[in-house]
Amino acid sequence: MKKFQFILLISGLFILSCNEEPKRKSSLSEPDIISVKISPISSLNTSGTIQVTGLVSTEDETNYSFKIGGVISSILMNEGQFFRKGQLLATLNTTEIAAGVAQSVLGVEKAQRDYARAASLYKDSVFTLEQLQNTKTALDIAKKSKEAVAFNERYAKIYASSDGFVAKKIASEGEVVGGGMPVLLTNSVKQNTSYILKVGVTDLEWAEVKIGQLAKVKLDGYPDRVFQASVLRKLQSADQQIGSFQVELKLNLKGVIPAVGMFGKAEIATDQQQTSIVIPYSSLVEADGKKAFVFTAISNNKVKKIPVNIEKFDNDKVYLTGQLEGANNIVVSNSAYLNEQSIIKIIK
Template sequence: MKKVTSILLICFLLLMGCTSKQEEIVESKGVRQVYTKTISASGYANKLTLSGNIVPTEVVRPSFKISGVVSHVLVNEGDFVKKGQAIAQMDQSDYAIKVRAAEAELNAARLQIETEIPAKINQAKTQYELTKLTYDRVQTLYEEGAAPRSQLDEISAKLVLDESTYNQAMDAKIIAETKLQMAEAALDLANANISDTTIYSPIDGVILQKVMTSGETTSAGYPVVVIGQINKVWAEIGVPDEYINTLKAGQKANVYVYGIDQSIQGTIDEIAFLADTKTRTFPVKILINNSDKALKPGMITKVDIQLSNGEKTLIPLSSVMHLSAGSSVYVYSDETGTVSLRIIETGEIIKDKIEVLEGLAADEKIVVEGQFLLREGEQVMAEEMVE
């Protein structure tokens, strides 16, 4: 063991000695050490990677239309429910009393319009017709001089009174009919309230949250449970404004879900037109099939969206110097062992690289490390950098 250690120590000292000698040679010649890279067109893939989370494609919050005491919540969090399934019930006692009261009022209104009103109308009509006959006879006698004026005036007054009584009886019928309609409406409302003491699920989904429990008093419109539709889910991400206009509905996206350690293909379904006021990003929803219910709301995701791909001349972003004359790089010549400053035109930045539009040719070598201390025409010791 000691022999092996000694050999390793000797090798290390020899290596250090060689390195020191090489550095001494470079320093004695006054030549700088630089690293270069050969220019070539290469394929690239520009993609957007963002974190997000799984959300249901539809969320509903069923509530009672009336106030009262919750008697039973028939589901628990995590339960799957079908559309039309009963999920909660309210105590019906008070509303059952109102139904009985409405039924009694309706029966009274019907009885009045079927018996009392017709009797009064018939009585008033008969009396009016009788008085009208008497009035006609007295008027004839008066015109013949056989009856005094006072008798005609008396029967005339009675005719007006009986006619008014008859008209009032007819008006009472209209009022009674209106009361009957009101009683029918009141009964319909009371029965509707009884129906509203049970809540039914409006969708197929899963109970995400149980807001109310048995025995609690609730107001009309206050949610009892929260139901989510998860046969299909969204991976929701926030996209910065510089990328939002590059995305389109229907575009494919790769969604990695950490919770199930699996990548799933999705499609951009919704792109918000308004940025979130807190994050200043635009919400984008990627639709994912979830027929096996493996994806749960709240799971964290990593979303990759391909923005563009193709072939371009790309160089390391760190190799570019920004001078007053423009973007520049040092080009190394194998023939002379020197470097020369070259003004270039740059394009799109892709991660740690930048596109070169003009100024460089294929197979030329540029200095990618050590360029900031160089001078035009300086001789250097170059070493090709291997990625």
């Protein structure tokens, strides 16, 4: 009996629940309204800049070599090692050279004896004037040959022509090298004032760059520092391998000694004036290199995402190139929370 009453109770509750009105949807399903601020698009006339990248080097790169060929006796410097002007860097084995010097000395002595004998015979009318002149010419040739051998002997040793450091050791001790074959690749430095940044530019950028123009440089090895620089040289021919023109920026490092080959970024100020659109950094979304997007309000409650091209960053400001088609304002707050389906509320 009790079991039957329990079943009737459950059935009644089920019937009552079926007769109730359906509940309203939760307010959570309603779209959010995002409050934003907008600003009119403003333009600013600025000095033109060129963004470039390159590698650190020095003003003077020197390939040291021996004037004559031979067997390398010693190389006294290692890669990365600094040297002073006049310091001995490498030598050749002088056995063969010394033999050549001795031979030239003997040749001069013989020519001197021949000339002295010819002069004596000429006085006795035994030798003709032509024979005397021939022995004198032979003596002069022997002396010049001795001078040449002595000159080559001096260049069997390599001395530093200026302060610098070894960038690359090309040859090794015991190796046979020919005359003029590079042995050491070096970079010269003069009290930390000889460092440059070699950058590549396009045809149009090369035409805009002038000698003496100022630049700001950042080096990857010193990410928190900005170095001042100026345009030192611009090469008159393009690099055939990379297809761009080379410009050299003289660096003012203020005591910093970077590694040769360190990567750097530079911004060169040019004389060209240009008009740029300036927006707050917070307006950008989906920034990737020089590309990004911004939102513009197309009504009181709708937005549209449009692409932009970034020229440069300046603290909390962004400079854009080109025109923003179909836009007369920019969303300057809460851009990160928006998409083109968002409903906005414009606030002041």
